[in-house]
Amino acid sequence: MKKRLLSMLLCTAMVGTMLVGCQVASDSDAGSGDGTSTEAEVDAEGGSEEVSDDTLVYWSMWESTEPQGKVIQEAADAYAEESGVKVQVEFKGRTGIREGLEPALAAGQKIDMFDEDIDRVNGVWGSYLMDLEELAKANDYEATANAGLMAACREVGGGTLKSIPYQPNVFAFFYNQDLFDQAGITETPTTWAEFKEVCQKLKDAGITPMTMDDAYATCVIGYHLGRLVGEAGVREIVTEGKWDDPAVLKMAQDIEELASAGYYSELVGSNVWPAGQNSELATGTAAMYLNGSWLPNEVKDIAGEDFNWGCFAYPALDECESNLENAAATGIEANNFGAQVLAINKDSSMAEQAFGLIQKITKGEFDQKLADESIGIPSDTENTEWPALVSCAKPVIEQSTTRYTWAVGVEANEDMTPVIKENFIKLMAGSCTAQEFVDAMVAASK
Secondary structure (H helix, E strand, O other): OOOHHHHHHHHHHHOOOOOOHHHOOOOOOOOOOOEEEEEEOOOOOOOEOHHHHHHEEEEEEHHHHHHHHEHHHHHHHHHHHHHHEEEEEEEEEEHHHHHHHHHHHOOOOOOOEEEEEEHHHOOOOHHHHHHHHHHHOOOOOOHHOOOHHHHHHHHHOOOOOOOOEEEEEEEEEEEHHEEEOOOOOOOOOOOOOHHHHHHHHHHHHOOOOEEEOHHHHHHHHHHHHHHHHHHHHHHHHHHOOOOOOOHHHHHHHHHHHHHOOOEEOOOOOOOOHHHHHHHOOOOOEEEEEEEOHHHHHOOHHHHHHOOOOEEEEOOEOOHHHHHOOOOOOOOOEEEEEEHHHEEEEOOOHHHHHHHHHHHHHOOOOHHHHHHHHOOOOOOOOOOOOHHHHHHHHHHHHHHHHHHEHHHHHHHHOOOHHHHHHHHHHHHHHHOOHHHHHHHHHHHHOO
């Protein structure tokens, strides 16, 4: 207990130095790259000097000092020793690769492979990707690969495999199992009615049911709308300004009900990330928090080794509750899951060698080490020993057959995102009604 109280006092000081870990789906994690490279010098513009044609050049999103960077370098060194292929890894960091990769590729700089988030790689840099179907087939790659993630890579790749996933993640409700036990909750909810029952049991036990931070507010509205109309429906509402859709009012009414019942933290209206996750969830003053599977790693120093993590998917909204008959409605099988992915430059002359390195990183020893060192999730299905802090997310990932993208499409209209977030936070905080939320959205979209 003393440790947790002290952690609360130190929380603010820690924010400036803490690593965001696996959170790469959102731009809130963007950091500056250290530009570290191996076997090459870095010039004043941040690129490397000309390298020989027989050197495999890999641009990575990680810092060389991060756990992921260290393990990737070890894997590259092991692959080079075993295969005789010269490998040059350049650690660019999030900002470095997001700002520098496309100009370098467009200029024809020698870059054989690179990595980043599944949607950014296949979306922003999609025109530079090599089709990997034949390489994957020739190496029987999918024999031990996560089928759901491979399907997701094909989906975002326009129906063909253009990237290979590693470091999987999932966005779901993470909770304090000890507080659930204290409130007499024996099963996690799968429906909205069950979810409200859980919230009430927590409140009756004197426990704040849940908290939220501003950074993830759009994910709450995205999940709820996605359950009602599917992601395509969410994107249509956001991009075409259809905020008068009955699903929007229904979603807002459901959230208003939670706020009116006192299920949200009193601080939800003012929490700026990472206040909610650090000062409320990790310290045991709130029981639940909708976040990514990188969360246990981010708060481990505050929560302590004895924190008992649990995880469940955003509850389903069935037709009898929503009063909306929509074939696009989804259940707990639809979740925002993804991964970092590795891709090969379509102009690379070392595709086979690059795929060999991809296998080294994403299979067997180094995949397991990557998970262990970063407290992440293995991508090789034969690596069944998940780090203890994230093992609670295993059932959610295993049940996920339909993939939502980040915030379930709510952030598809960048101009509207700040307005959506501002008004939705007010709704969670109880400072506006469901109808006022809808009216504000309709007015802002005109």
